[in-house]
Amino acid sequence: MAKSPAFAAIAILTLALGIGANSAIFSVVNAVLLRPLPLQDPDRLLVIWAVRLNYDRYAFRIPDFIDFRDRNRAFSEVAAYGNFSANLTGEANPQRLQGMRVTGNLFEMLGARAEIGRTI
Numbered sequence: 001m002a003k004s005p006a007f008a009a010i011a012i013l014t015l016a017l018g019i020g021a022n023s024a025i026f027s028v029v030n031a032v033l034l035r036p037l038p039l040q041d042p043d044r045l046l047v048i049w050a051v052r053l054n055y056d057r058y059a060f061r062i063p064d065f066i067d068f069r070d071r072n073r074a075f076s077e078v079a080a081y082g083n084f085s086a087n088l089t090g091e092a093n094p095q096r097l098q099g100m101r102v103t104g105n106l107f108e109m110l111g112a113r114a115e116i117g118r119t120i
Contacts, residue, residue, distance in 0.1 A: 040111020
């Protein structure tokens with residue numbers, strides 16, 4: 001190392017970058033894929049889709065969901081969600097926002113608590 005300090009510095013820097021990148025990637029993979037969901041009984045959650053002609057999965061229509069919820073005898077809770085988008089306008093350029101519509105009992109069913117305030 002004393003004979004070629006430039007080579008030693010490059011080798012140490014390469015090792016440091018490799019170890020740091022490895023650690024960062026593992027942290028992300030652990031947080032996203034390996035750690036269980038922070039929900040109450042995540043192994044008991046189920047997503048149900050409607051089936052329609054030419055579609056493998058299709059969201060329930062609201063009247064169908066209400067009928068399913070009212071006649072349900074198999075599940076302890078039933079909630080619904082759906083994607084929607086909206087335009088945010090104001091003084092700056094308009095922006096497209098993505099959101100979800102959910103029934104009022106979704107967070108309670110998932111066992112999710114609000115950090116501050118209350119849920120729906």
